[in-house]
Amino acid sequence: MSAEDRPTPAAGDREQLLADVRPVAFGIAYRMLGSVTEAEDVVQEALLRVHRSLEAGEQIASPRAFTATVATRLAMDELRSARVRRERYVGDWLPEPILTEGRGDTVDPARATETADSLSMALLVVLESLSPEQRAVLLLHDVFGYGYAEVATIVGKGEANVRQLAVRARRHVGDRRPRFTTTPEAQSELASRFFAAARSGDLAGLESLLAHDVELVGDGGGKAPSLARSQRGRSRVAHTLTNWLRALRRLPGTEVRLTEVNGGPGATFLVEGLLLAVWALEVRDGQVAGIRAIVNPDKLAHLGPVGDANALIRRIGGSRPGD
Structure with a gap:
């Protein structure tokens, strides 16, 4: 019997069991919701329900499967209410970023080898x-490796229905699902050249690293300066990026730290030790095909102290991004 499927432990081992299944709950909830904050709420409620079941003496044959079921159903409920909020969201909506460098097994030990694909900003x-049901079925089967019969039990639908949901989900996602065709080392090297060119104002060098149809998306949520709408095309995107970095260089204590964001290359931007933005890069065929810049302070707070982007704009007397 595997560690994942061991019988319900004695009372003294329950804390360890909850710690063991916590990554499962977070892995499902975060991918479902694209929000660390909302995922943590789901995790806490899921673990509470697992704890109550153990306290009541319920025999749980597979704690991992039990936790996955509870977390998925809670996430589906949360997603339905979250969609109303997202329809009213100011500007483009992007997932809350997580920094995954050196944390592969911590983020999701069950599927560590697929972190880059299943956690990527592009996929989220x-x-x-x-729909919530399509998302749950696709993630549970294609990412977490559950069989259709197990998925049917988790989402509370018939197996035939679940198979249809999976087919529709894959068809809808289609070619838009990102596929990493280069090694992590190659992506990291490309990211280093990308940020070096952007920081130095090397417009020609930057354009050479961008795909012709590159897309730049900013998420400020109306709480921080950001693009009014996404931008496309290497020339336009390159000019916008160099303008942003030129403005940042005018501030003392500016730091750009290359790091792994959601399993892929990216960077954090800090001013005087305060986090200002997180950028995630999408790499395709050896070029940067997408840049997603998260500056909404609410989406960065889980990563540490956040700076006031509006105040910084006033300090440098600059215009808002995209102006």
Whole structure:
């Protein structure tokens, strides 16, 4: 019997069991919701329900499967209410970023080898186009490796219905689902050249690293300066990026730290030790095909102290991004 499927432990081992299944709950909830804050709420409620079941003497044959079921159903409920909020969201909506460098097994030990694909910003954005049921079925089967019969039990639908949901979800996602065709080392090297060119104002060098149809998306949520709408095309995007970095260089204590964001290359931007933005890069065929810049302070707070972007704009006397 595997560690994942061991019988319900004695009372003294329950804390360890909850710690063991917590990554499962977070892994499902975060991918479902694209929000660390909302995912943590789901995790807390899921673990509370697991604890109550153990306290009541319920025999749980597979704690991992039990936790996955509870977390998925809670996430589906949360997603339905979250969609109303997202329809009213100011500007483009992007997932809350997580920094995954050196944390592969911590983020989701059950599927560590697929972190880059299943946690990528690009995929999480694509998943927003699916219904809660389609999203749950696609993630549980294609990412977490549950069989259709197990998925049917988790989402509370018949197996035939679940198979249909999976087919529709895959068809809807289609070619928009990102596929990493280069090694992590190659992506990291490209990211280093990208940020070096952007920081130095090397417009020609930057354009050479961008795909012709590159897309730049900013998420300020109306709480921080950001793009009014996404931008496309290497020339336009390159000019916008160099203008942003030129403005930042005018501030003392500016720091750009290259790091892994949602399993892929990216960077954090800090001013005087305060986090200002997180950028996630999408790499395709050896070029940067997408840049997603999260500056909404609410989406960065889980990563540490956040700076006031509006105050910084006033300090440098600059215009808002996209102006």
